[in-house]
Each structure stands twice: as C-alpha cells, then as structure tokens.
Amino acid sequence: MRPAAFEYHRATSLEHALELLGEFGEDGRPIAGGQSLVPMMNFRLARPGHLVDINRLPLDTxxxxxxxxxxxxxxxxxxxxxxxxxxxxxxxxxxxxxYIGHPTIRRNGSIGGSISHADPTAELPAVCVLHDAEIxxxxxxxERRIKAADFFLSAYVTALEPGEMVVAVExxxxxxxSRGSFIEQAERSGDFATASIGVTLEFDAGRIARAALVCCGADLVPIRAPEIEDFLRGKPLDAPRAAEAARMFAASTDPVDDHVASAxxxxxxxxxxxxxxIEAACNKAVEGR
Known part of the structure; x- marks a missing residue:
C-alpha cells in the first residue's frame, strides 16, 4: 500500500524543527530513520499531513x-x-x-523514534522503564522531562503533546x-517479541540489595513488578528463588489472546x-562479569 498524501519539510536546526511541529500541531510528525513510522503510514494506520525531517539535527551523541x-x-x-x-x-x-529487528533497522532506527512509536513489544521502551530513565x-x-514509567500510556500512545518531540533519553x-540481563522470545529472529523480561540488580555481601524487573507481553505498555523486586531483595545470589519469583509474577499477569499466542x-x-x-543476572554477579 501507499501512504496518504503528506508534505515534506527538512528542518535545518532544532529550533526550526520545533517551529514547524508547533505550526502543524497534531498533523505534524518528526521523521528520522522512519523504521516505525513509514510502515504505519503505508498501512494508513498513521496519516500525518506533514513530515519534518530531523536527520540533520545534532542529536546523535x-x-x-x-x-x-x-x-x-x-x-x-x-x-x-x-x-x-x-x-x-x-x-x-x-x-x-x-533483539532489535534486523540490520537495516539497527542501522537506521533511532532511540527517539522507537520510544515515540511506543510499540508495546519494543525493546527500548522496556529498557527505559527498567532503568528509570527520563525522556x-x-x-x-x-523543555520538560518525563519519567519513562509515565511516558508510555498505551500501545502506540505516549505523553507527548502536539508540537513536542523527544530530544534525548537520560x-x-x-x-x-550491579548486573543485568534481558531475554526475549519471538516467533523468528528479528520479529516482534511474544514476551520479554529485563532484570537489573545491585548486590552486596553475596545477596541482592536491590532489584528491578520489567516485562513486555503482559500489558499494553512495559510493566515493572514491584512485588517481585521486593521479594528478591535480600535473597542470596547463588539461590535467589528465581522459580518462585517467576511463578508469582506470571500468576499476577493478565496477558491477552491474539493471533501470535494464547494468554x-x-x-x-x-x-x-x-x-x-533472574538467574542470568545473579550468575553474572557471582562470576564478576
């Protein structure tokens, strides 16, 4: 399919890009790699009347x-x-x-584009939530700063207002x-995830001092699991009761049925x-990796 008609504008500076986006409001979208936006436009799931090319802006550091x-x-x-x-x-x-897509996507896709797109199965939104990043x-x-947990509102919906664009993630x-691990399962390599889990932990004297856990596939946004994070605190690295924590967390989720997998x-x-x-993150801590 072909996208609906739109006008193309090349921004020459950040100020110019913001002026254009402010002028176009809800009808304007910034575009860089276009790895998420262009397919949505081709399927007529997104119909911006104006695209603002931001590739020349110094936002790649x-x-x-x-x-x-x-x-x-x-x-x-x-x-x-x-x-x-x-x-x-x-x-x-x-x-x-x-786990991000394929080589072309990794070469052209950007962190700002990924989190603005807010695909509920995407890796970078999950990473942002896991690490308590600020957008x-x-x-x-x-300028304003938004906690990652508050930025993602639903599938493909964020807290961005018309005329705003992401300039950095902190x-x-x-x-x-500290150590961490991220594991994902998809039908094929590079496909959208059926589910993914990210874990980070801080440790002291052979025990978990603090833990964070994020999940994609259980909701329309990446979700943290505070009750499991509390459960893991104080557990020994060589026996973190990972299976018990996993059962508790899975039982608390309410994933949907779809064409990919049943709930x-x-x-x-x-x-x-x-x-x-959990076991992978603990093993890294024990082995000093």
Whole structure:
C-alpha cells in the first residue's frame, strides 16, 4: 500500500524543527530513520499531513557525567554496541538491543523514534522503564522531562503533546555492584517479541540489595513488578528463588489472546523468561562479569 498524501519539510536546526511541529500541531510528525513510522503510514494506520525531517539535527551523541548517560534522540541503534559505558554498566540494555529487528533497522532506527512509536513489544521502551530513565522532550514552549514509567500510556500512545518531540533519553548510571540481563522470545529472529523480561540488580555481601524487573507481553505498555523486586531483595545470589519469583509474577499477569499466542502460553512464557533472566543476572554477579 501507499501512504496518504503528506508534505515534506527538512528542518535545518532544532529550533526550526520545533517551529514547524508547533505550526502543524497534531498533523505534524518528526521523521528520522522512519523504521516505525513509514510502515504505519503505508498501512494508513498513521496519516500525518506533514513530515519534518530531523536527520540533520545534532542529536546523535552519547555523553555521560558519571552520574547520567544522556543519549541523543537521533542515536542509531547500531551505536550502542560500541559504547564502553553501555557495555560496562548496562548489560541488560546491551542484551536488549541485540533483539532489535534486523540490520537495516539497527542501522537506521533511532532511540527517539522507537520510544515515540511506543510499540508495546519494543525493546527500548522496556529498557527505559527498567532503568528509570527520563525522556527529555522539547517544544517552542520549552523543555520538560518525563519519567519513562509515565511516558508510555498505551500501545502506540505516549505523553507527548502536539508540537513536542523527544530530544534525548537520560539513564542513571548504575553502581559498579550491579548486573543485568534481558531475554526475549519471538516467533523468528528479528520479529516482534511474544514476551520479554529485563532484570537489573545491585548486590552486596553475596545477596541482592536491590532489584528491578520489567516485562513486555503482559500489558499494553512495559510493566515493572514491584512485588517481585521486593521479594528478591535480600535473597542470596547463588539461590535467589528465581522459580518462585517467576511463578508469582506470571500468576499476577493478565496477558491477552491474539493471533501470535494464547494468554495461557504467554503467561507460561513470562514465567520461564523471568526465571532465566533472574538467574542470568545473579550468575553474572557471582562470576564478576
């Protein structure tokens, strides 16, 4: 299929892009890699009257002050693999991006585009929620910051207002005594996930001091599991009772039936992936990886 008619505009600066988006309101959308937006337009699921090309904007840097890692909205997925801070402090993030689509998507897709699209099975929204990231958005009215848990409202729906665009995502840098894991299951490599689980934990004296767990596939947005995070606190790394935690979490979910999987299958998959992700993160901590 072909998209509905639209007008194309190339932004020459961030200020120019924001002026255009402010002028067009709900009828305008920024576009960079177009890996999510263009297919939606081709199927007439999205019909923006104006596309604002933001590829020339200087929003493709990754910077850290030691406390926060700031990733510009136009950073392509391929760039995460070579960043030493992600490899050292964000193992769940690094594992998650290996599941992102196919090479073309990883070369052209951007973090800003992925989280603005808000696909409920996408990896980067889950990573943002897992790491308590802040989404930095701009408009002609100024800048605001939105907690990732508040940014994703439903499938393909975010807290972005007309005229706003994502300019960066900021991740708190975890302490040295932290490890993580991300595991996903899909019908085929590169397909949308049937379910995925991300885990991060901090440890001290051989025990879990703090844990975070995110799940895709149980709701229309990535969800945290505070009751499981509390359950894991204090558990020994070599015996975290991962199977029990996984059963508890799976029992609390209410996934949907669809053409990909039944609710029962998804619940069982969530249980298995949760167990594996917890055990993998604990094993990394024990082995010092």
């Amino acid at each position: 990754m910077e850290s002050d030691g406390q926060v890692l700031r990733i510009g909205a136009l950073t392509r997925h391929i760039a995460y693999f070579a960043h030493p801070l992600i490899a050292r402090h964000f193992p769940a993030f690094l594992e998650a991006v290996h 930095v958005v701009r408009s002609t009215a100024g 991740f708190p840098v975890p302490p040295a005594n 029962g299958y998804r619940r069982g998959l969530i249980e298995e992936l949760t167990r594996r992700a």
